[in-house]
Amino acid sequence: MPRLPHSLLQLASKKSPLLPLVLRGTRDLPSAINELRWLTEHVTATNPPCPRFARKRLLYLCKRRSRAEPLQYILGSQPFGELDIKCRPGVLIPRPETEAYTSHLAKLLINGELDEQFSLSSEEPVPPFPKAEWRGRSVEGKLRILDVCSGSGCISLLLHSLLSKSGRFPHIKTVGLDISPKAIALANENLFLAIQNKHIPSLHFQSQDVQLARALHPSSSPPAHLRGHKLLKFLASQKRKTEEKTQKLQLSGSNQPIHFAQHNIFSSLPKWAGDVDIIISNPPYISCSAFYTSTSRSVRKYEPRLALVPDRNDYGVDASNRISRFISRDGEESDIFYKRLLWLYKRGEASVLVMEVGGQEQALRVVGLALKKKQVAGRNRVEIWRDEPGVEAQDGEEQFVSVEGRVVPVRGAGKMRSVVLFRVSEMVDRKKEGVGEKKAKNGKGKVWNKELECWEEKNKESCWDVKRRKDQEKRRSRRQKKKARRRGEGIVGNASQ
Amino acid sequence: MFGSPWICRRCINTYLKPGKRRLLRFSSTISHGSFSPALLARARSMASEHDRLSKETSETFDAKVSRRIGELKSVAAALKEWEDTRNSLSELNTLLNDPTTDSELRELAIEDLATTASELDTLSRNLATSLTPKHPFEDLPCLLEIRPGVGGGEAGLFAGDLLRMYRAYCSRKNMRASLLKFETEDGGSDASGDSPLQEAILEIDVPGAYGKLRSEAGVHRVQRVPATENKGRTHTSAVAVLVLPSLPTSGTEGQEVWEADLKDPNSDYYVNPTDVRTDVMRARGAGGQHVNTTDSAVRLTHIPTNTVVSMQDSRSQHQNRERAWQLLRSKLAQARREAREEEVARLRRGVIGVAKMGRGDKVRTYNYGQQRVTDHRSGLSVHNLDDVMEGGDELDKIIDSVKTWLGEREIEGLLAEDETTAAANVTK
Structure with missing residues (x-):
């Protein structure tokens, strides 16, 4: 890794004292300026309690960046x-x-x-x-x-x-x-x-909303003398937690x-x-x-x-x-x-x-x-x-x-x-045919065959139908020939014995 | 000995030098009475369109068409009156020229002729004004900005006088005017006091104020012995007055127009995506998984106009691209609008010739020595300076004369446009 020239570091420190740190991570001044800006924006956006804390936090982040930690990991997105x-x-x-x-x-x-x-x-x-x-x-x-x-x-x-x-x-x-x-x-x-940001439609979004609303506002309101009771509050919070859990589970479920x-x-x-x-x-x-x-x-x-x-x-x-x-x-x-x-x-x-x-x-x-x-x-x-x-x-x-x-x-x-x-479309045709025949031969494609039969019944006059019949006939004739040959061999064998 | 008597050198110079000529005005307020055939044809076509549209809408109602009818109505009515009067005038003329008419009738005809001729004059003016297109910002409130020009402190003082004049005018006309900005040279910001003005902005928050005051824009010249002068010399200084329409800042309607404009190839905001080259910062080296870059800069280049927009504010390239497109659109739209306005202005300047409407030339002179106010566009001189400076009726008179003059210029411009389009059609 080539050294950063002194002139560049000086130029950077003139602009901001934190810039040399970021520059060590990026090795490039324009992007360092941009990254420092984003880091500052990130710190101000996360609402630190006081400006002194914000400065400390920014320094900490810049130090992390100077060790070549990716900005995406520092900012988290x-x-x-x-x-x-x-x-x-x-x-x-x-x-x-x-x-x-x-x-x-x-x-x-x-x-x-x-x-x-x-x-x-x-x-x-x-x-x-x-x-x-x-x-x-x-x-x-x-x-x-x-x-x-x-x-x-x-x-x-x-x-x-x-x-x-x-x-x-x-x-x-x-x-x-x-x-x-x-x-x-x-x-x-x-x-x-x-x-959450509505980029992806959720199948269960509505029901989730309903559930969330139910969790936040229990349908049976407690009697007036018990309102504000600690135990009730605790129960409500427990309910909310379980609801959130189920919500997350639903998200990871296969219905999503x-x-x-x-x-x-x-x-x-x-x-x-x-x-x-x-x-x-x-x-x-x-x-x-x-x-x-x-x-x-x-x-x-x-x-x-x-x-x-x-x-x-x-x-x-x-x-x-x-x-x-x-x-x-x-x-x-x-x-x-x-x-x-x-x-x-x-x-x-x-x-x-x-x-x-x-x-x-x-x-x-x-x-x-x-x-x-x-x-x-x-x-x-x-x-x-x-x-x-x-x-x-x-x-x-x-x-x-x-x-x-x-x-x-x-x-x-x-x-x-x-x-x-x-x-390519025509090729798909040929390939599927091949696959179908293979499966039929192996005897593994039972379900496939069933589907195929259903479909064939629907359109009997298709050319595929004709072809398939011909194929079957061929196969049948081949089988018969084989059988005949075996029989012949058997006879020959018997004769030799 | 000498063939000619002795004449002083000064007299000879004034006699020989062509420099001092009599003041000639090249523009006049007198309307021509008769129209050019092109303008008349335009008026007739508009009237015929009006008739056709009103016939069509007698059965069905369409908001757009009825609005168009409303626009054309005034032209059609004015044209009808004008034609009637002209017909009666020609009838009277034939009556007069006919030797068989008896003397009594002839006298009556002569009387009628005079009234009809004057009527025709006003009617033709009406027709002309109805033909002039309404300025698009006519109905808006306006901002009036006053800045001193050449002349130093005296210009600033006169700027203050002008501001006072316009405020008085507005209060007399019942127009609500408020001072948005007032700066004097020594830093004060209250309207009282005699220190020279540096900049003042008057907001006239009445619909239609722009239409009333737009003729005031230009350089106002003052010739007087200033208060600061101790030797009694007359100074000439200038004050610039800018009149801007104050456009409404908010409004959902504008937003809708913006959205619709993006897809319409005729709109200013339309940019053909194939004309734009997008450059994205690419990682050096192998790229992909090998490096992790945060460069999100996007640069758009509009190839036909060579307009370059680059954007790197956001971490998201997607967002940068959107913003860059927005910026490019507005930049191109502005350039197009300016080009169009420049084209129109050039066309009109070619017709109008000497009279320029920009702020490059003075539009009005306030001469205190002669107690005279002269508007150089309409050529109207008023000899009641005090009334003008108090925003009285005399100022009204001047403003009206300028307005009619502006209307005539616009008609001339329209005529020129018509002629050029006709010529273009012929050459095609």
Whole structure:
């Protein structure tokens, strides 16, 4: 880390005696000035009892900042789009790049540019889900989103609030998964905050209000001579506390539009995890060596390593693990999450997969991984988004890269920040057919078959029906031939004996 | 010996030098009586529109249309009267020119002719005023600001006199006037005392005050022997008077207009998003998870006009962006409004020629030596200075004359606009 020049420190101390302290944290004068202003605003906004105390507190905060503690941890929050996300040590701070691609995805969905991805699946039979409320498709405004490595919950919350505010998607269900219990707790707090600030509609908001009103004003008013009695007051406060508790419990319950759950995605996932419409993820992607060379001091010292560096040992990825079979040992260790995400995407029926990546090299590696899998390569449109996906590319930034003999468009301006896969409509058709047949063969897709039959009854004259009948006939004839052959063999065997 | 008698040098100089010319006024208060065809055509088209609209609304009622009818009504009525009178005048003329009319009838006709001609004059003036568009701020209360110009202490003293004059005028006209700001040169802030004035703002809180007093804006010149002068020389100093409409500060209606304007491509506040380049501070180095930056600065550049707005107050980039857009919109709207006003002013100045309406030229002279007040725009001179300075009837007379003059200028401006649009249509 280069030293700060004396002239700069002098310049800073002329402006404010606290500025050199902040400058030590930021290493940059304009942003130091801004941060000092925000710190001062924070101290005055929290209403200190006296000006002397306020000065002391400001000095304390500036000293913390001089040790490169992130401003977001000091102030306890970070604006993310229209939301304000709480931040706490132990959970990754939301980044502006994440905000950019999340809001871009929301914009695409709201403008209907991804409609073909979803509308096609609606014409097909609806596969059943373990959870009843997940039934139904996006065309009726239903959308299921899976946020892998949710952290502070910023992506889920922003996407949910933008989509629900647009009014195009009245029924959105979002699930966030993270390995860290701290992150899950914080995400739930953020959800509560967002609902309070009316960014996210709450399913139970009305009943909550009613309950709260009931708790505050007990319906049966006590007799006049007992009014103001201490015991009654105590009882009322107890009641209020329990009400608040139940309210919080309700929030974390699965009835809520957003549900955050602690889960290691390298352990076995529930079946429904693949059956979503959108998978979005900001996984740890910094390699071990890059962690010591290219990360900034505040990130290295204060932010959780678990959220930054994918370590096989941290996530229990080793040879003994059943899931590790899917993740080959070769390749960079920093890419293990992408392999898992691609596997999840391939297995399930999500139509969009958004993955944040660390830069150009990693983006190309991830695209390569995706294109290596034939099932993914043939049926998907692959794009790379830069830091600002909605902006036109600047000079000197190429708009296409070729990976594995395929030209991949690069959108926006800045550094390559995310890899996006869209399932192409015709391909979905073929894939589903394939999956259906496979399941039928394995005998596992009983429910699926039932659904299929129902659907076939409804439209008997469809071409699929004809095809299916032909297939059955073929299979039957094959079976008969086999039987005949076996019989023949048996006869031969008997004869030889 | 000499062919010509001796003449003193001074006389020769005055005789030969063309410098001192007789005062010629290029603008006059006399209305022309007959109209230019363009203006007449405009009046006729307005009248025909009025007829058409009133016919349409006889069955259905629409608030917008009826308001438009109200606007056109005065023009239509004035035009009708004017045309009737003109027809009668031409009839009288033919009667006079006809040799077969008997003498008795001829006398009657001659009598009638004189009255009809004068009637036509007033009617044409009426028509002209009804044709002039109403100033958009006519109905608003106004702020009258007085500042001394060149002339030092004497200008300040005269500024005080002017302030007294306007206050007297307002009280005579029953207009509520209150002093918003009063500063003298030695720092006093009470209206009494004789120290020179530095700045005074008079608020006239009556609807329509702007329409009454807007003609007062300009440089007022005074020629007198000041109280501070001990050698008895006449000084010329100037005082600037500014008249501003006081716009209502609150009101939900304005807010609605703002909201609606954002989506309307014709409005001043509309900015095409494709014309704007957004620059965001990006993290140096690898970005993403590698660094945690607090830079939230947003810079917007409107490419066609090269207007740059940057905003970094808030921690939220989202908020900064919104504020920057708001700022850019208002900046562009102001620039557009100014450009439009400049265009109109240029057009009118081209017609009006010498007479300028800005504060660059003096608009009125108060000559104490001759006890005379002359308005240079309308050309009206009044020889009762004391009455004027007390805000009496004479001041009223001057203000009215300026108003009619302003009305005529506006008509000329309208005519010029019509002609230019007609020319543009022809070239198309």
